[in-house]
Amino acid sequence: MRYVDIDDVRLHVRTDGDPARPCIVLSNSLGTDLSMWDPQAAVLARDYHVVRYDTRGHGLSGRRSGRNTAPVTLDRLGSDVVGLLDALEIQRAHFCGISMGGMIGQWLGIHAPQRLDKLVLANTAARIGTHEGWTARAAQVRAGGMDGVADGAAARWFTPAFGARSPGLVEAMLVRLREQDPQGYAACCDALAQADLRADIAAIRCPTLVIAGRADPVTTVADARMLAETIANAALAEVDASHISNIEAEHPFSEHLRRFLAA
Numbered sequence: 001m002r003y004v005d006i007d008d009v010r011l012h013v014r015t016d017g018d019p020a021r022p023c024i025v026l027s028n029s030l031g032t033d034l035s036m037w038d039p040q041a042a043v044l045a046r047d048y049h050v051v052r053y054d055t056r057g058h059g060l061s062g063r064r065s066g067r068n069t070a071p072v073t074l075d076r077l078g079s080d081v082v083g084l085l086d087a088l089e090i091q092r093a094h095f096c097g098i099s100m101g102g103m104i105g106q107w108l109g110i111h112a113p114q115r116l117d118k119l120v121l122a123n124t125a126a127r128i129g130t131h132e133g134w135t136a137r138a139a140q141v142r143a144g145g146m147d148g149v150a151d152g153a154a155a156r157w158f159t160p161a162f163g164a165r166s167p168g169l170v171e172a173m174l175v176r177l178r179e180q181d182p183q184g185y186a187a188c189c190d191a192l193a194q195a196d197l198r199a200d201i202a203a204i205r206c207p208t209l210v211i212a213g214r215a216d217p218v219t220t221v222a223d224a225r226m227l228a229e230t231i232a233n234a235a236l237a238e239v240d241a242s243h244i245s246n247i248e249a250e251h252p253f254s255e256h257l258r259r260f261l262a263a
């Protein structure tokens with residue numbers, strides 16, 4: 001376990017694999033933490049220096065002083081990754097982000113292409129949800145804590161078939177969601193309320209793999225197609241999963257990732 005201070009935030013970071021190998025950074029979705037990448041980190045660490053971090057306000061990452069109440073924007077979340085690479089003295093890295101992490105990846109592709117090798121955008125979109133929806137969710141957790149969003153999360157994150165097959169994995173994710181800091185979660189909802197990259201993603205030039213979950217009700221296959229068709233050097237892969245596809249379709253997801261990075 002390691003912490004890196006970047007501006008006002010202390011990021012919880014975990015590294016696996018040989019630091020002399022090419023680096024891949026893994027970025028979590030809203031309401032999760034770096035442990036969501038355990039299946040992929042185990043595979044990738046054989047060939048890569050794997051850097052995972054908890055997005056600010058999530059897991060063990062938070063403000064260095066005071067509560068996680070300061071405003072958060074997608075610019076801030078993207079700049080955290082640039083700061084993380086600087087702190088670890090990594091000039092360039094591959095980047096794989098899921099959902100909110102995928103929006104951070106798009107931001108990096110637009111604003112920090114000189115730090116990126118290949119980009120993987122999983123279960124994400126250039127615009128996720130609506131301003132009203134995120135603002136209402138932020139208000140809900142600020143007023144009532146995490147239980148309200150956690151109650152419906154299994155249905156948004158996983159297919160019923162996966163829930164029946166792997167109840168322990170689903171429950172572990174929900175426990176972690178309930179344990180998130182409501183202020184940190186709400187601040188990232190505010191960032192998603194503002195974030196709209198639809199007019200900007202054509203600027204992304206690095207080789208990109210877009211991964212979609214065929215049963216994802218949050219960021220749909222149509223959202224993924226839009227990314228893959230707009231980004232010049234992008235390919236699309238679909239897996240049989242809902243929103244948290246790297247867990248529900250662990251092996252196909254890891255295989256797509258591994259092959260794309262190795263090509």
Ligand SMILES: O=C(O)CCC(=O)CC(=O)O
Pocket residue numbers: 028029030031098099100101128153156218243
């Ligand atoms: O998963 C994300 O990063 C954003 C979309 C989302 O919050 C899914 C959900 O829990 O409804």
